[in-house]
Amino acid sequence: MSTIGVAGAGSIGAGLIRLLNTSPAARRLRLKTVLVRDTAKSRPELPTGTPLTVAPTDLTDDPEIDVVVELLGGVDEPFRVLSRALSQGKAVVTANKNLLAERGPELFGLAAERRLPIGFEASVCAGMPIIRTLQEALRGDRITALEGVVNGTSNYLLTRMSEERAPYQDCLADAQRLGFAEPDAEYDVSGRDAACKTGILATLAFGAYVDFRRIPTSGIDTLDLEDVRQAEAMGYRIKLVAAARRSASGGLDAEVAAVLLPLQHPLASIRMECNAVRVESEGLVETLLAGRGAGPGPTSMSLLADLLDIAEGRGRVPGADHPFIAGVFDLDNGQRAASRYYLRLAVPDRPGTLAQVAGFFASQGISLASVLQPEVPEINGGFLVPLILTTHTTDRRRLDLVLAALAAAGWGRHVVLRIRER
Numbered sequence: 001m002s003t004i005g006v007a008g009a010g011s012i013g014a015g016l017i018r019l020l021n022t023s024p025a026a027r028r029l030r031l032k033t034v035l036v037r038d039t040a041k042s043r044p045e046l047p048t049g050t051p052l053t054v055a056p057t058d059l060t061d062d063p064e065i066d067v068v069v070e071l072l073g074g075v076d077e078p079f080r081v082l083s084r085a086l087s088q089g090k091a092v093v094t095a096n097k098n099l100l101a102e103r104g105p106e107l108f109g110l111a112a113e114r115r116l117p118i119g120f121e122a123s124v125c126a127g128m129p130i131i132r133t134l135q136e137a138l139r140g141d142r143i144t145a146l147e148g149v150v151n152g153t154s155n156y157l158l159t160r161m162s163e164e165r166a167p168y169q170d171c172l173a174d175a176q177r178l179g180f181a182e183p184d185a186e187y188d189v190s191g192r193d194a195a196c197k198t199g200i201l202a203t204l205a206f207g208a209y210v211d212f213r214r215i216p217t218s219g220i221d222t223l224d225l226e227d228v229r230q231a232e233a234m235g236y237r238i239k240l241v242a243a244a245r246r247s248a249s250g251g252l253d254a255e256v257a258a259v260l261l262p263l264q265h266p267l268a269s270i271r272m273e274c275n276a277v278r279v280e281s282e283g284l285v286e287t288l289l290a291g292r293g294a295g296p297g298p299t300s301m302s303l304l305a306d307l308l309d310i311a312e313g314r315g316r317v318p319g320a321d322h323p324f325i326a327g328v329f330d331l332d333n334g335q336r337a338a339s340r341y342y343l344r345l346a347v348p349d350r351p352g353t354l355a356q357v358a359g360f361f362a363s364q365g366i367s368l369a370s371v372l373q374p375e376v377p378e379i380n381g382g383f384l385v386p387l388i389l390t391t392h393t394t395d396r397r398r399l400d401l402v403l404a405a406l407a408a409a410g411w412g413r414h415v416v417l418r419i420r421e422r
């Protein structure tokens with residue numbers, strides 16, 4: 001029997017507490033105490049009689065509790081709770097990617113020092129067992145690259161915009177209602193959530209800490225239905241892709257960005273809140289994992305699996321060579337490979353504009369593959385109209401010079417997406 005304290009009874013905490021009460025697999029786990037901010041709050045989603053407290057030490061310092069599960073959200077308070085729990089000799093489990101991406105080295109350092117397990121399967125891609133796959137199935141292989149659709153909310157929005165032409169704001173409200181958007185949805189759609197997950201996955205895949213703050217990151221918050229429509233007309237689908245690849249110099253190229261994927265790309269068919277990660281490695285060549293990447297149900301399932309491992313003595317205790325504490329990876333993002341690009345510009349609706357724009361591209365030696373000016377009388381009540389361009393292969397540095405020239409001309413609003421050929 002393993003006795004558990006759960007910190008947090010929000011969307012995910014309540015999901016786990018219900019699962020602990022109903023799953024036959026959880027019969028050897030005993031929930032003792034649940035930490036919340038406000039014990040007076042009505043909680044119809046929790047089983048009656050769930051024992052609540054507002055004092056973290058009721059979990060961390062209770063000698064009966066063996067494992068503390070952190071489901072609070074944020075970074076500082078979760079770090080305080082888990083480091084205290086470790087210092088009191090307790091195993092810990094967390095679904096918190098922010099905490100691990102930001103303070104993983106300190107937390108894993110403490111666990112290694114105390115020889116205690118940390119379970120964190122639920123922190124990346126919720127119910128899809130990508131952490132286990134990297135830590136166990138692929139541990140003997142040499143991973144060269146990984147890429148994935150790792151933010152369920154963004155993928156849900158992009159899928160509904162593509163399949164139903166549903167407006168962005170309506171889809172976002174639905175994602176929040178269904179419990180898989182973060183409380184601050186900006187965090188999902190800006191790419192920051194995906195960057196944290198990329199930091200964690202790249203750390204495990206490449207063997208040293210990858211600081212997510214150094215990964216160039218953009219999201220889907222500047223896209224609109226026109227981009228989704230145009231991408232599809234050209235035979236592509238827009239996805240928010242998190243990618244990291246070993247570079248020729250021995251460093252790492254990493255990026256989180258919306259990209260145009262050809263329809264036959266394995267990540268192009270990942271729908272709604274599902275996630276997928278594709279791993280390239282020397283031994284297995286290609287491994288693809290897909291599954292439910294958000295929401296209380298799938299997240300609780302991964303938390304339960306970690307709790308069962310710990311209860312059965314199979315929890316993973318980090319050694320001194322654990323990737324989170326083995327060193328820090330260099331990122332060489334200056335070396336981004338040449339690519340084709342999709343651009344949506346907002347330009348003045350007057351004769352000669354098209355020639356002027358083409359001139360900016362020509363001055364940097366960038367060849368345009370297509371130019372389209374959809375018939376829209378005006379946007380945002382002003383005199384700017386959308387101009388959609390695709391380029392032939394170019395390096396990003398030259399494109400950035402064109403974008404700077406456009407901005408200097410007062411046409412600074414633009415969407416730029418990489419076009420993947422395979």
Ligand SMILES: NC(=O)c1ccc[n+]([C@@H]2O[C@H](COP(=O)([O-])OP(=O)(O)OC[C@H]3O[C@@H](n4cnc5c(N)ncnc54)[C@H](OP(=O)(O)O)[C@@H]3O)[C@@H](O)[C@H]2O)c1
Nearest residue numbers: 008009010011012036037038071072073095096180294295
């Ligand atoms: N949503 C997903 O699909 C998903 C998937 C994987 C991982 N996660 C991660 O799971 C974690 C929890 O997310 P959530 O959506 O469940 O958050 P949430 O709904 O905001 O719930 C947070 C819970 O923590 C409690 N809490 C927060 N700060 C506290 C403090 N200082 N002291 C005591 N209690 C505190 C809150 O208490 P009150 O109830 O009293 O306010 C609430 O019960 C996050 O790290 C998130 O990133 C989420």
